[in-house]
Amino acid sequence: MNKQPAMQSRILWVMTLVxxxxxxxxxxxxxxxxxxxxxxxxxxxxxxxxTNSTIPQIATRGSLLDRRGRILAGSRVGYKLFVDPxxxxxSEELAFELGEKLRLPPADIERKIxxxxxxxxxxxxxxxxxxxxxxxxxxxxxxxxxxxxLVRSYPHGNSVASLVGLVGTEHSGLAGLEHSLNxxxxxxxxxxxxxxxxRKQTLWxxxxxxxxxxxxDDVHLTIDVVIQEIATKxxxxxxxxxxxxxxxxxxxxxKTGDIxxxxxxxxxxxxxxxxxxxxxREIDPRLGRNRCLTDPYEPGSTFKPFIWAAATELGxxxxxxxxxxxxxxxxxxxxxxxxxxAHYYGPSTWRKVLIKSLNSGMAIVAxxxxxxxxxxxxxxxxxxxxxxxxxxxxxxxxxxxxxxWTSYTQASVAMGQEIGVTAVQMAQGFCAFARDGxxxxxxxxxxxxxxxxxxxxxxxxxxxxxxxxxxxxxxxxGTGKNSQSDLYTLFGKxxxxxxxxxxxxxxxxxRYTASFIAGAPLDNPTVVxxxxxxxxxxxxxxxxxxxxxxxxRDIIDDTLEYLGVPPTKLQVANEH
Amino acid sequence: xxxxxxxxxFIFTLAALSLLAIRQEQINTVHTMTVLHQQIARQETSLDAxxxxxxxxxxxxxxxxxxxxxxxxxx
Numbered sequence: 110m111n112k113q114p115a116m117q118s119r120i121l122w123v124m125t126l127v128x129x130x131x132x133x134x135x136x137x138x139x140x141x142x143x144x145x146x147x148x149x150x151x152x153x154x155x156x157x158x159x160t161n162s163t164i165p166q167i168a169t170r171g172s173l174l175d176r177r178g179r180i181l182a183g184s185r186v187g188y189k190l191f192v193d194p195x196x197x198x199x200s201e202e203l204a205f206e207l208g209e210k211l212r213l214p215p216a217d218i219e220r221k222i223x224x225x226x227x228x229x230x231x232x233x234x235x236x237x238x239x240x241x242x243x244x245x246x247x248x249x250x251x252x253x254x255x256x257x258x259l260v261r262s263y264p265h266g267n268s269v270a271s272l273v274g275l276v277g278t279e280h281s282g283l284a285g286l287e288h289s290l291n292x293x294x295x296x297x298x299x300x301x302x303x304x305x306x307x308r309k310q311t312l313w314x315x316x317x318x319x320x321x322x323x324x325x326d327d328v329h330l331t332i333d334v335v336i337q338e339i340a341t342k343x344x345x346x347x348x349x350x351x352x353x354x355x356x357x358x359x360x361x362x363x364k365t366g367d368i369x370x371x372x373x374x375x376x377x378x379x380x381x382x383x384x385x386x387x388x389x390r391e392i393d394p395r396l397g398r399n400r401c402l403t404d405p406y407e408p409g410s411t412f413k414p415f416i417w418a419a420a421t422e423l424g425x426x427x428x429x430x431x432x433x434x435x436x437x438x439x440x441x442x443x444x445x446x447x448x449x450x451a452h453y454y455g456p457s458t459w460r461k462v463l464i465k466s467l468n469s470g471m472a473i474v475a476x477x478x479x480x481x482x483x484x485x486x487x488x489x490x491x492x493x494x495x496x497x498x499x500x501x502x503x504x505x506x507x508x509x510x511x512x513x514w515t516s517y518t519q520a521s522v523a524m525g526q527e528i529g530v531t532a533v534q535m536a537q538g539f540c541a542f543a544r545d546g547x548x549x550x551x552x553x554x555x556x557x558x559x560x561x562x563x564x565x566x567x568x569x570x571x572x573x574x575x576x577x578x579x580x581x582x583x584x585x586x587g588t589g590k591n592s593q594s595d596l597y598t599l600f601g602k603x604x605x606x607x608x609x610x611x612x613x614x615x616x617x618x619x620r621y622t623a624s625f626i627a628g629a630p631l632d633n634p635t636v637v638x639x640x641x642x643x644x645x646x647x648x649x650x651x652x653x654x655x656x657x658x659x660x661x662r663d664i665i666d667d668t669l670e671y672l673g674v675p676p677t678k679l680q681v682a683n684e685h
Numbered sequence: 686x687x688x689x690x691x692x693x694x695f696i697f698t699l700a701a702l703s704l705l706a707i708r709q710e711q712i713n714t715v716h717t718m719t720v721l722h723q724q725i726a727r728q729e730t731s732l733d734a735x736x737x738x739x740x741x742x743x744x745x746x747x748x749x750x751x752x753x754x755x756x757x758x759x760x
Contacts, residue, residue: 185733264740311719338745
């Protein structure tokens, strides 16, 4: 009976002892924590590492994508390799090891370390490849580190260079779309602050100190890389073939107003005066200006369809009216100005005036229009206003002011002289003929798959169709014969304008701007292409129909084939 | 009285030990999460690098060059 209380007393004693020991240990631990916090020994301070570590959360810049999702410009995180020379025991040995592992010249590595031996940060390589990054991560160098950085890549090379532009060292847009779309593309980097132990293991992440990164938005463009390549290839070949100073091409879809391709080439030539120059492009092709938007040129005869359509719509002349165009001698206007034609056909119908590109016929009808009517016709097609594509540096073109507008201007503008237009303005205006007479708002950013809003109704659908049909005849009977396609029925117009002198003292007698604008297929236009060749070598060729026409034809053929549009000419042949 | 005090100390000790264990588990979880976070970031970087490599290999220029080489080989 006495055993039980003795047993209980023994258990109680053991429990007291155990609890006492544990309690004392906890108190001792608590005391040690407090004492280390209040009075940290110097020897511990020297080995203690900072407890907080900030990891940057690098936000990537949004990508520029073409209309099919191909990456034109995109960002990724790359890594720099750096060395802390203060932690290096033997720089020669380290340089040798790193050089062997990463296939870098050891002498260069050692030189970089020794040059800044007293610093704590020496960059060995600005951008490592992935396999090099993996090797460094797997190694255990204390003095070697990786630093993340953003890298902007342009996988499709230089074919879209001046359009896309480039970014600077801070990854903000400097030129082109990179600059215009900087707000959408740019992201905001974040930070993650972590509490870590001496072994650098994360102990805690305070949500209050976590700032998430915000990646930039991707932007889909209306450009198609394949069509851009097609345009660049044909333009490059033509510019080199005729030893021209440069060339420009714009390809667009008239139904939606989408720009499918826009290319601009320069061909610096020796011993030529007044060459087209772009100093920034010489530094970097991506810094160059986009001449399709920034440089106006005299369109020459490619401008005639606009005046032709406007005069017809105003009832100043009918399509089959015979005009007193000269048979052999130049035409004299009522103000005594001499108007020359390339060929003289005698009295011709208004239709033939456009097909054969008769300056005299255009001058005769221009005299029937008032100055205000002519000016309204020009602005109605969008000339004199920017297209608001969203790219920096776009010009509105050059139009003589109402105050200075004379009868001389009236005749000149009807022939495409004394007016400055951009290739993009021409393409937009030409859309009126490819559509129902309305001008679409041109787009470079694919906001939706629907058709773009209409800027204005330039001419009636009937006049648009009539002009288009007659421009179809330009390709078979007129100045577009050399540019006729074997696959598709084209409608278009050529232009050969004398090059104005930069000092304003008139025009060069033997230097030209050759251009050609066309759309296809005639019955259901899917594409409009304009090609402007700057100052082709006259000894080789200089007429628009000869130099720029074949470029437009080849681009149309390849583009429509790529877009899956069945050849209209073969269809007609098969039906027969 | 002593017995009650001992029981209280015992319970407190157990509670403190459990809290310590939970805290350690929490630290381990955070550490694992950080490691995973870093791994995900590295994988994303690798994927991006691959994405760009594929894009470059499939560019019109590269494909054209490849086709031209192949055609020349067969001719």
